[in-house]
Amino acid sequence: MAGMTARQINTTRRIIKTGFLNLFRNAWLTIAATAVMIVALTIIAIAVVLNVTANNAIDELARDLKASIYLVDDVSDTERNLLQSRILALDFVESIDYITQDQARVDLAGDFQNDDDILQALALAGNDVLPASLRITVSDLERMPEIGDFAAREENAVFIDSVSLGQTDAQATIDKAASAQTFINTASIVAALTLSAVSIMIIFNTIRMAIYTRRDEIRIMKLIGATPSYIRGPFLVEASLYGVFAGIISTVGVYSLIYSLGGQVSNQKEFAQTYAFFTETGIVTVMLASLILLGILIGAVSSMLAMEKYLKLKHW
Amino acid sequence: MILLDRVTKKYKKKSGVAIERINLHVESKEFVVIVGPSGAGKSTLLKLLTREEKPTSGKIVVGGIDYERLRDKDIPYLRRKIGVVFQDFKLLPNRTVFENVAFALEIVGMGNKEIKHTVPKVLDIVGLKGKGQSYPIELSGGERQRVAIARAIVRQPKILIADEPTGNLDPKHAWDVIRVLEKINKYGTTVILTTHNKEIVDKLKRRVVTIKDGKVVGDKARSVYS
Structure with a gap:
């Protein structure tokens, strides 16, 4: 007033x-x-x-939705770093986690901790049964399939065993x-x-x-x-x-x-x-x-x- | 105080001219009676003074204010300087006498304390002492008109315009109203009264301006109805 x-x-x-x-x-x-x-x-x-x-x-x-690139067994650290830098150069990629063979095994055991059959099978198979992988988080879900194209390119394909583009049910x-x-x-x-x-x-x-x-x-x-x-x-x-x-x-x-x-x-x-x-x-x-x-x-x-x-x- | 110089008012819809080249000069503290038959242009003249109507041509000056230079936003402030009384009283039926008079002070932002102090004094002037809490419907026609006069003068305007204030009243009540107007004039307010009541005009013996067919046909001091 x-x-x-x-x-x-x-x-x-x-x-x-x-x-x-x-x-x-x-x-x-x-x-x-x-x-x-x-x-x-x-x-x-x-x-x-x-x-x-x-x-x-x-x-x-979407946070759960990640693409995984499974690497062939004999990839060297240098080759893996090269691949990682190429992936990071893609503009829709947010981050990459490197999952070692050991880590993959621990993760799987964790996911199936109540399933004795799988745990037994895992124990029998030994440490090398699961491949190492690069787990990729993307900023744009729509462009997830481009990771498949990337993996199919000749210069990359030599290091790559297979690609998984996230859980389809989550999508x-x-x-x-x-x-x-x-x-x-x-x-x-x-x-x-x-x-x-x-x-x-x-x-x-x-x-x-x-x-x-x-x-x-x-x-x-x-x-x-x-x-x-x-x-x-x-x-x-x-x-x-x-x-x-x-x-x-x-x-x-x-x-x-x-x-x-x-x-x-x-x-x-x-x-x-x-x-x-x-x-x-x-x-x-x-x-x-x-x-x-x-x-x-x-x-x-x-x-x-x-x-x-x-x-x-x-x-x- | 009031000056009309060759004022003409034509209405668009109606044929003919409501007021034609009227010249009128009213001095401060004067009491002027405007007479003439119905439709002569008396009400149009008053509406021009309160700026309810704009003249088609001519000059109007009231209290030093030239209406030609008046902007729309100044009109409320002009009307605060002119008290108006109407034939049909225009009181608010759901408000008491006190509230009706106070209304004129409320719109100018006066404080409640001052209003409570002022209104009874004015009701006393118009002879309505003790009637503050009555509603208009409980009053006679003459009393209602005096409430309207109280509302018009409560802000102490320099000019009071009364448009046929006795038109709806019997002779006794009409005279009560006229006496109040004379009293207000004696206190120094310029009064413009329109009427076609011959008896009142004759007994008042004031300046009489006669209007007929929109023209001033007579203007005499201390006159009678002609």
């Missing part, structure tokens, strides 16, 4: 007070306008949450998650836009009716010297308050979903990070603030459209 005169403070206080009073005077209209906005904001918030969840789940799944899951994410994105953008448009229309109409019921008061205000901002202010406050209420209620709704449904899957590694992210205090605050601001924006835009059309403040 710094820099405001006492009269400006009085005026601002009165505008806010009148806005609140109008809100309660038009209780049913307030409920209708707020309800539609709650649905719109909730859908927008759920879309954001699902999108982040899908992204994180895909990242998590299928990622594909499913990615297409689900595309669907969620499209559906939520369409739903959010439609519902925002509907709530703009409903608030527009609510403010239009409020202007109509107060038309005598507005005319008197004009005649006795009220400024346009004094006349507009309460309508703007009223419509913005729908946004504040809707923002708070939809945040509560979305978080009840996150805590109830998210809580059940939070121990799965695909969702753990997402759940931890959304339940952080900072993120809860950001979510609340964003939904309130978005609500205020929708309310303010629709009330300004209604005032522009029905208040006729340009003609004094």
Whole structure:
């Protein structure tokens, strides 16, 4: 309030007070306008949450997806280093781990520690049964098959026994998650836009009716010297308050979903990070603030459209 | 205080001219009665003064403000300097007498304490002491009009415009309203009153400007209805 005169403070206080009073005077209209906005904001918030969840789940799944190049037995360290440097030169390759024969054996034994038959077979076969390999992490899954092309090249093929381009079931899951994410994105953008448009229309109409019921008061205000901002202010406050209420209620709704449904899957590694992210205090605050601001924006835009059309403040 | 120089107002939709080349000069603290039959142009003249209408041609200066140079955003501030009373009172039915009068002070940002101090004094001037908590519907026509006058003068305007304030009132209540206007004029406010009530005009013995078919056809000091 710094820099405001006492009269400006009085005026601002009165505008806010009148806005609140109008809100309660038009209780049913307030409920209708707020309800539609709650649905719109909730859908927008759920879309954001699902999108982040899908992204994180895909990242998590992709982390497991690596290509392995199995080396022939008599590759020297120099030859292996040469091959490694050629692979690293590929722009979609993120990193390479060298898995020695011993390490491969230990890994396999670890993977099948409950399967006595395999462990026995492994023990019988000796140390040299598994080949050494280069395990490659890529930054772009789409380009994974290029590793096959790379391995097939003559200068590389001499060092390479075989190539494995990741677990096919993981790839299928990622594909499913990615297409689900595309669907969620499209559906939520369409739903959010439609519902925002509907709530703009409903608030527009609510403010239009409020202007109509107060038309005598507005005319008197004009005649006795009220400024346009004094006349507009309460309508703007009223419509913005729908946004504040809707923002708070939809945040509560979305978080009840996150805590109830998210809580059940939070121990799965695909969702753990997402759940931890959304339940952080900072993120809860950001979510609340964003939904309130978005609500205020929708309310303010629709009330300004209604005032522009029905208040006729340009003609004094 | 008020100067109209060859002011003409034509309405686009209606045929003919509402006001044609009107010249009028009103001194500060004057009490001027504007008379004429319905449709003569009295209300148009007042609407030009409150800037509800713009003249088609001519010059209007009120309280030193040249309307030609007035920007739209200055209009609210102009109206704060002019009190207006209407034939149909234009009170807010869901607000008390006190709140109706306070309304004029609220829009200019006056503090609640000052409003509580000022409004009863003005209600006293218009003879409505103790009626602050009544609603307009509980009052007689004359009392309602006096509430409207209280609202118009509460900001102590230099000019008070009263458009047929007695039009809806019986003779006794009409005189109550006229007496209040005379009292306000005595305190130093310029009053412009329109009426077609012959008895009031004759008894008032003030300057009478007669308008007919949009033109000034008579302007006499201490006159009667002609």
